[in-house]
Amino acid sequence: MKNQLIERIKKRKVSIGIIGLGYVGLPLVIRFGEENFKVIGFDIDENKVKKLNKAESYIKHIPSEKIKNLINKNKFEATFDYSKLREVDCIIICVPTPLNEKKEPDLTYVKNTSEEIAKYLRKGQLISLESTTYPGTTREILLPKFEKKGFKVGKDFFLVFSPERENPGDPIYHTKNIPKIIGGITSQCTEIGKTLYEQVVDKVVVVSSPEVAEFTKLLENIFRAVNIALVNELKILADKMGIDIWEVIEAAKTKPFGFMPFYPGPGLGGHCLAQSEFVFIRSNNQFEAITIKDLYQKTKNHPHTISSSINGVNLLQPKNFEILSFNPNSSKPCYQKINFLTEREYKGKIIQFTTKDGRKIKVTDLHPMIVYENRFKLKLAREVNEGDFLPVILNLPEPSRRKISFDLIDYLIDSELSKKIRVRPKNLFLKDYDNFIRPFLRKVIKNYNYRDYYRGNFLPFKLYLEIEKQGKVPFKREELLLCTGRGPSLCEIPAIIRLTPELCRLIGYYLSEGCITKDKSLRVRFSFNHEEKELISDLKKILEDLNIKYSIYKSKRWKTIHIKISSEIFSSFLKDVLECGTNSYNMKIPGIIFHLPYEYKMNLIAGLMRGDGGVDYISGKKIYQKNAKKYFHHCNSATVNYFTISPKLFHQVILLMQDLGIIPYFKKRAGLLNINGYFQLSKLKHLFLGKKKEKLENYFKNNKKIISNKLFQKMGSIALVKIKKKEVIETKEKVYSIEVENTNTFLTSYGLVLHNCIPVDPFYLSWKAKEFDFRTHFIELAGEINTNMPNYVISKIIDALNQEGKCLKNSKILILGVAYKKDTDDIRESPGVEIINILKNKGAQVDYHDPHISSFSGMRKYPNLAMRSIELIERNLKQYDCVVIVTDHSAYDYKWIIENSKLIIDTRNATEKIKSNKIIKA
Numbered sequence: 001m002k003n004q005l006i007e008r009i010k011k012r013k014v015s016i017g018i019i020g021l022g023y024v025g026l027p028l029v030i031r032f033g034e035e036n037f038k039v040i041g042f043d044i045d046e047n048k049v050k051k052l053n054k055a056e057s058y059i060k061h062i063p064s065e066k067i068k069n070l071i072n073k074n075k076f077e078a079t080f081d082y083s084k085l086r087e088v089d090c091i092i093i094c095v096p097t098p099l100n101e102k103k104e105p106d107l108t109y110v111k112n113t114s115e116e117i118a119k120y121l122r123k124g125q126l127i128s129l130e131s132t133t134y135p136g137t138t139r140e141i142l143l144p145k146f147e148k149k150g151f152k153v154g155k156d157f158f159l160v161f162s163p164e165r166e167n168p169g170d171p172i173y174h175t176k177n178i179p180k181i182i183g184g185i186t187s188q189c190t191e192i193g194k195t196l197y198e199q200v201v202d203k204v205v206v207v208s209s210p211e212v213a214e215f216t217k218l219l220e221n222i223f224r225a226v227n228i229a230l231v232n233e234l235k236i237l238a239d240k241m242g243i244d245i246w247e248v249i250e251a252a253k254t255k256p257f258g259f260m261p262f263y264p265g266p267g268l269g270g271h272c273l274a275q276s277e278f279v280f281i282r283s284n285n286q287f288e289a290i291t292i293k294d295l296y297q298k299t300k301n302h303p304h305t306i307s308s309s310i311n312g313v314n315l316l317q318p319k320n321f322e323i324l325s326f327n328p329n330s331s332k333p334c335y336q337k338i339n340f341l342t343e344r345e346y347k348g349k350i351i352q353f354t355t356k357d358g359r360k361i362k363v364t365d366l367h368p369m370i371v372y373e374n375r376f377k378l379k380l381a382r383e384v385n386e387g388d389f390l391p392v393i394l395n396l397p398e399p400s401r402r403k404i405s406f407d408l409i410d411y412l413i414d415s416e417l418s419k420k421i422r423v424r425p426k427n428l429f430l431k432d433y434d435n436f437i438r439p440f441l442r443k444v445i446k447n448y449n450y451r452d453y454y455r456g457n458f459l460p461f462k463l464y465l466e467i468e469k470q471g472k473v474p475f476k477r478e479e480l481l482l483c484t485g486r487g488p489s490l491c492e493i494p495a496i497i498r499l500t501p502e503l504c505r506l507i508g509y510y511l512s513e514g515c516i517t518k519d520k521s522l523r524v525r526f527s528f529n530h531e532e533k534e535l536i537s538d539l540k541k542i543l544e545d546l547n548i549k550y551s552i553y554k555s556k557r558w559k560t561i562h563i564k565i566s567s568e569i570f571s572s573f574l575k576d577v578l579e580c581g582t583n584s585y586n587m588k589i590p591g592i593i594f595h596l597p598y599e600y601k602m603n604l605i606a607g608l609m610r611g612d613g614g615v616d617y618i619s620g621k622k623i624y625q626k627n628a629k630k631y632f633h634h635c636n637s638a639t640v641n642y643f644t645i646s647p648k649l650f651h652q653v654i655l656l657m658q659d660l661g662i663i664p665y666f667k668k669r670a671g672l673l674n675i676n677g678y679f680q681l682s683k684l685k686h687l688f689l690g691k692k693k694e695k696l697e698n699y700f701k702n703n704k705k706i707i708s709n710k711l712f713q714k715m716g717s718i719a720l721v722k723i724k725k726k727e728v729i730e731t732k733e734k735v736y737s738i739e740v741e742n743t744n745t746f747l748t749s750y751g752l753v754l755h756n757c758i759p760v761d762p763f764y765l766s767w768k769a770k771e772f773d774f775r776t777h778f779i780e781l782a783g784e785i786n787t788n789m790p791n792y793v794i795s796k797i798i799d800a801l802n803q804e805g806k807c808l809k810n811s812k813i814l815i816l817g818v819a820y821k822k823d824t825d826d827i828r829e830s831p832g833v834e835i836i837n838i839l840k841n842k843g844a845q846v847d848y849h850d851p852h853i854s855s856f857s858g859m860r861k862y863p864n865l866a867m868r869s870i871e872l873i874e875r876n877l878k879q880y881d882c883v884v885i886v887t888d889h890s891a892y893d894y895k896w897i898i899e900n901s902k903l904i905i906d907t908r909n910a911t912e913k914i915k916s917n918k919i920i921k922a
Helices: 002-010 025-034 046-052 063-070 082-087 108-120 137-147 187-198 210-241 245-252 291-300 410-412 416-420 432-443 450-456 461-469 503-512 533-543 568-577 591-595 598-612 647-659 678-682 690-702 763-772 777-803 833-839 892-898
Strands: 017-019 038-042 077-079 090-093 127-129 157-160 180-184 205-206 278-283 286-290 306-310 312-315 320-326 333-353 360-364 368-372 376-380 389-394 404-407 422-425 480-484 491-494 496-499 512-520 522-529 551-555 562-566 614-625 627-644 672-675 711-714 719-738 746-747 753-755 812-816 845-849 855-857 864-869 882-885 905-906 919-921
Touching: 002 063, 002 187, 017 025, 017 082, 025 038, 025 063, 038 082, 046 077, 063 077, 063 905, 077 719, 082 108, 090 108, 108 137, 108 551, 127 137, 127 187, 127 627, 137 157, 157 187, 180 210, 187 205, 205 461, 278 746, 286 291, 286 591, 286 647, 291 333, 291 719, 306 491, 320 389, 320 719, 368 753, 389 647, 404 410, 404 627, 410 568, 410 753, 416 461, 422 461, 422 614, 432 450, 480 568, 491 496, 491 568, 496 503, 496 882, 503 512, 503 533, 503 598, 512 568, 522 533, 522 568, 533 562, 533 690, 533 753, 591 598, 591 647, 591 777, 598 614, 598 627, 598 647, 627 690, 647 672, 678 690, 678 777, 711 845, 719 746, 777 833, 777 882, 812 833, 833 845
Parallel strands: 017 038, 017 090, 038 077, 090 127, 127 157, 180 205, 812 845, 812 882, 882 905, 905 919
Antiparallel strands: 157 180, 278 286, 278 320, 306 312, 312 333, 320 333, 333 360, 333 719, 368 376, 368 389, 389 719, 404 496, 422 480, 480 491, 512 522, 522 562, 551 562, 614 627, 627 672, 711 719, 746 753, 855 864
């Protein structure tokens, strides 16, 4: 019988009965149905059964569409008729096991369910208990009930315990990729149970008995409960001592071993981005545009990176990168520490959003997206629709550098080029410093002829460094030139190059019209159309001001002018120091530019646009026909465009332009951006020269009407762009995610702003331990501390109101968040509901708001408590005497909430970055 059942399971020839269709049971229904098993769901709640049979989900993170698909394929039905248990081959019990008021396990649901199973049990069935309980429940409660029928376990029926590990709303860990623990009454039971779960989860871990499996679940939960209790207790103590416990935790977690921080925070790994999406990082004050895949590889190869692998997710903890982020509270850009980078194999849905102005972004279907609906909100990608608005950043962080100089001597010390370089003072003569130089030369060079050095007024680079090391150099590096070549090939470059707006413009010319080639040595070449005389003249003047020698060559065939700089040092400056790239495919803007003031950035854009930018201008009368009549209309339009084949340069230019207040739009051709609109073009008109400038001047001269740009809505430091198209693509590929400290946001391709990607049953083991005359001090103490935390919050509310001259009775109090944890609709064992109940019993007038829970009623502990979420608008908010943040949902705009509230009690440190005398931490 055992082997027959195993074979039928593998061939999907068995039906599954799942009892209890809540946060544990319903995800299991979906998993078995998706793997082509026929599933019958059982629940005593007739309302749930009716909803499911109508394909309506009542759990936020489970879409109705999944249930509908199973019903349409005849793979699922829900019922409250337990006689249908005869029809199924495998029965999984997922009913609640709450604690009663004495903190004793209430196994009523398990016992009632086992009695129903016993009524209809037939030979050959497998029963698996998943409900959290104490060790011994499977063997001591379930087994005797089933054996009363005269069936023998391991032969006539099979019984296992496999603890649920669901974490509702977790974007990473779900039923399929959370390992399943299983322990059977007999080895035959274990083997069949293992075979069943292997069909729907990635990994099954076998243990020796149900008791081990039951204890394992409790250890997982107790570990967290005890540590949370420790932090909760220290939080109260720290408050009495006037110490910020959140600051203490942040400091303590810097220890790389022996400490694990416990406090509410974002989940690990998150849902993910496609590997080709760009992000923007800062390392050693250098800004870089990089794909998320390349960032992962770069981080992985860094010697200080900590790496690990958890359930198929490769995890990196970088030590040396910050990422460009956006703070929704202050509406300002900032750099934030990257806590984690993850990589994982993904098979499923990728969603590509295309905005009205042509921006594109690809994410997994459960990635949290930031959308704007009167304020910032968080939606899963699959919930985001055409017509929703995505935020685009318009500003970069404030300039951190004002004067930048590059000391080429430091850069060239260890280079191969150093063997060819000579050092010469600009306006000084070495022979005038003979007293300093000659003694040193005698020591380091045998048979030297110092007159050769004096005659040429130079020192070999390595020799100069030796003299400098001894402190014998009588002049500064600013007074030096670095030389290569001789005679007509002589090239001289200042040893110290100061980054000026003009040099930024030269860099722009190089990125658009330049390249580095190698014949006998490296050389830089700029190529212009022969009609671009103003550009050629401007570049020549910049080079002459830098004392950089150049030559000009005219190609008669292609009508191009080539400006060539045969200096290996200048080539190395652009290639190795500034890291600009060498050709049109790998060009990129030097990272330092992004930290400089407006004038520097605008000059670089000027060089780029003069080179690879274009101006399309249309003027004159345009004929069109309407209702069989011809009409004439004056047309005066201009569009500036820019194209690059380098993906990095493309996304850098977008970010830089938006920082300068210029918001481009995009068409189908990759690497092409366009700019139009009167106000946008007015910011560009002074950048161009020659015919391009003439076209823009004519546009402004002939313009009669200013038409507003409808492709975006500008709002302070961001613009809002509307989603035009949403495409769902089935894929199998590696995807990547980032967890960002504090803000939980980061910037990606096109400057779009993206969001990143507690057990309550410790008393089960404490209760069971009494049978063995053993007292679990840690568990009881942890439970006592955690269950008393709502009362601590109440005391903080009372004290705060008293400071304002108010008493708790009749005060109007708003609770923000009643979900058990951040960004879910799970209300089970919620401290928020308990706080509401206590406040009401003390005479306060209490309302709540939760973006994920519109109403609740008839809860186990509070059967008479029924409430609906209020609308969170300014008028409502201002009427409350006190607002209590209980669950720190990402959707809340805390700055706005504080501005419109009289008093804030923050139990989650959600307002950490906001300074206000209205806030009291609890």
